[in-house]
């Protein structure tokens with residue numbers, strides 16, 4: 435295999451399994467001499483440094499579709515993906531010291547790329563100007579990383595305080611105090627601009643990398659904005675799909691530091707109850723502080739181990755939805771490049787560590803599967819979201835598969851929610867090969883890849899069961915109930931499809947209700963005093 439193909443195979447392998455570059459050389463089955471190893475390692479690391487820029491260029495010059503014959507969508511087994519091959523070749527053409535691809539001019543992949551050489555060069559110059567970089571080398575991924583900074587607007591503060599902390603007020607604040615202008619989604623994000631994220635249009639603001647207006651800002655100090663990566667907002671969003679007031683309560687089994695708990699509280703309009711478990715004493719203190727700052731009024735915190743809780747305890751009888759975001763390897767949190775060059779970790783140590791984590795994660799899911807009411811023998815919990823910030827299939831799809839196959843799942847009828855209920859507009863889904871080849875299961879879960887999705891690496895799966903006291907079978911539901919449910923579902927879809935229908939935020943609705951109430955009170959007082 436030639437030098438470029440070897441490097442591309444390593445990148446494929448890293449994307450799939452993570453680990454160090456050196457480790458990937460071995461596990462990708464490449465047998466190279468020491469000088470070849472050195473050369474391949476250097477190319478992989480350099481390509482990964484420039485990957486965000488290379489991907490932006492490939493969005494503008496879509497080589498995969500322009501040169502489909504040379505770069506097929508599916509490549510034969512034991513050959514690298516076309517995308518990774520293009521990345522390493524393009525890296526050498528644009529960023530290597532010799533600015534050329536070191537292969538015969540007759541090699542079809544080189545020929546195909548060279549056809550578009552001048553276009554790539556001119557687009558690179560444009561990008562450099564847009565980013566304000568003097569040298570093209572300055573486009574390399576820095577240790578700050580990322581293409582965006584995400585900020586979640588927290589409506590709980592607006593709901594619980596007399597002042598105006600609404601989204602509109604935030605937009606005004608950003609314009610007047612920091613000179614930030616609200617625009618439509620644009621990549622790369624121009625400096626001084628921000629937009630609402632198309633997948634979370636009601637709460638997530640997207641700023642250019644390097645933004646830090648919140649330092650010593652009153653909105654941040656008040657807890658009205660929370661710094662939270664986009665992918666980590668997905669679990670609460672998926673868990674609360676179709677939620678209505680009066681449905682029941684929620685449980686967050688692994689809550690600290692509390693970002694997802696406070697997001698859940700916001701999606702519940704700060705009403706009903708969230709039971710929040712945290713095992714560690716130190717992290718529990720952080721959780722309490724965080725929830726107080728975020729104005730969460732509906733959380734009952736427990737400094738205890740979820741696995742030691744009794745899932746059939748009467749106090750949890752009303753819990754219909756559970757969030758499970760257990761400890762994981764954190765391999766998706768990539769804001770530094772150290773994982774690329776870390777000393778080679780012994781493969782067997784790595785496998786053992788992942789095995790232990792996966793066993794714990796599975797145990798947590800199975801414990802949650804048992805949540806049901808002992809009062810009336812009607813299962814209450816009907817929706818469980820499992821998430822990790824890991825990109826290892828061992829902690830993601832493989833745990834989900836084992837959970838589905840467990841006797842607890844089979845006995846209680848737990849299965850995966852369909853894609854339509856799990857952020858359907860998010861295109862990167864699970865790996866079928868780690869779900870027994872089942873494409874439908876793979877479609878049901880979400881994956882995020884660092885660099886490629888402008889988020890941390892992340893995984894979300896949603897288990898559901900039908901035997902719920904709330905969702906009656908369609909035969910028993912009235913036409914009105916079904917229409918209402920369809921409407922709720924449709925509105926979720928519309929939001930997610932990025933149609934950004936002008937919806938009233940919960941805070942606006944709450945303020946209107948409060949205003950109406952006080953007008954009513956005033957009229958009453960006026961009529962009695964008159």
Ligand SMILES: C[S@@+](CC[C@H](N)C(=O)[O-])C[C@H]1O[C@@H](n2cnc3c(N)ncnc32)[C@H](O)[C@@H]1O
Nearest residue numbers: 688689690691692693694712713739740759761
């Ligand atoms: C990935 S973090 C959760 C992050 C949190 N969901 C957030 O978004 O801010 C996992 C947390 O679960 C806690 N934890 C791990 N095992 C637990 C258990 N069995 N019961 C309760 N908490 C647990 C850990 O101490 C850690 O704080």
